[in-house]
Amino acid sequence: MLQLNIKNETSRLRTVILGTAESNGPTPSVEDCYDPKSKEHVVAGIYPKEVDMINEMEAVAAVFKKYDVEVYRPNVIKNCNQIFSRDIAFVIEDKIIRANILPDREKEIEAIRYVWNQVERKNRIILPPECHVEGGDVMPWNDYVFIGTYSGEDYPELITARTNMDAVIAIQELFPEKTVKSFELRKSNTNAKENALHLDCCFQPIGKNKAIIHKNGFLIEREYNWLVNFFGKENVFEITKDEMYDMNSNIFSISEDVIISEKNFTRLNTWLRQQGFIVEEVPYAEIGKQEGLLRCTTMPLIRD
Structure with missing residues (x-):
């Protein structure tokens, strides 16, 4: 059995699911794009x-191997995009929670069924159907769970709105001892620079007390200010609209000291090294064209 353990975004990673780009299918039509x-x-x-x-994802697999991280991959489904494993489920503490995602993506869940089945039944959670949630919006941070959401009246029309308040409430009920804090995100079906698809597209905690953030990703300035105050202005790296578009906040922590980042993130990677982080640079720009990057393609199962 798998003893899941995820309390935050940065403790030493031991076991992870990494998506796969094999048999990814033909280039989608414009109508079939989700973002x-x-x-x-x-x-x-x-x-x-x-x-x-495939080459980009293998570069990440090689970094995991270097740090002795156990890696699961989804079973390959022919002609199916299975890159973004973070979308289909996520772990908080010892529970794996299945994401209620876009109906077209149901079969992606079947591809990790063999991992799901290794978790004790009582720790496998399926939320009620009215709860919409994707793992990119959910960030455990010790006593907190940060969740990106959207509660505008036009929610049903926005394919980019992935997590609703029903899910926020359900997660609070699952973890009564934690403070679940939701953040309204800016959504656009048409303008990628005005669209925070998930919370990790505009914010991510790193190390022990630092964070990467993009102000315009948040609809409500007060909520953005709360995060900056929580981490402290001197600990926050603010990214520009173009850096958000390139997914600078969507890096991935192997530990409090080691971060996997995209090799073209020059300004961010320089700052990370100045802060004392070890930065493992990988090419990931092609995957980034689908509005997801390193955090989106990984789903941590066990951290120390």
Whole structure:
């Protein structure tokens, strides 16, 4: 049996699910894209190629091997995009919670069924159908769980709105001893620079007490200010709209000292090293064209 343990985003990683780009399927039509960034790249004729994305994910697998992290991969489904393992489930403490995701993506869950079945039954949680949630919006941070959400009246029209308040309430009920704090995110079906698809597209805690943040990703300034005050202004790295678009906040921590980051994030990686982090740089720009990056493609199961 798997003894799940996730209390935060940065404790030493032991076991993780890493998505796969194998048999990723043909370039989608514009109508079939789930987010404005993928759409842009389809229209421009530069949607990422499977071979390039496989190579990028193998670079991450190699970093995990270097740090002795146990890696599970989804079973390959023919012609199916299974890159973003964070979307389909997530772990808080010793529980794995299945995400209620876009109906077209149900089969992605079947591909990790063999992992799900290794968890004690009482710790496998399926939320009621009215709770919409994806792992990219959920961040355990010790006594807190930070959740990105959207509660505007146009929620049903926004394919980019992935997590609702019903899910926030359900997660608070599951973990009564934690403070669940939700943040309203800016959503757009058409403009990728005005769209925070998930919370990890505009914010992520790193190390013991630091964070990366993009102010415009938050709809309510007071909620953004709360985060800055929580971490302390001197501990926060503010990213620009272009850096948010390139997914600078969507890096991934192997431990409090080691971070996997995209090799083109020059300003961020320089700052991280100045703060004393070891930065493992990988090429991930092709995967980034689908509005997801390192955190989106990984689903931690066990941290120390």
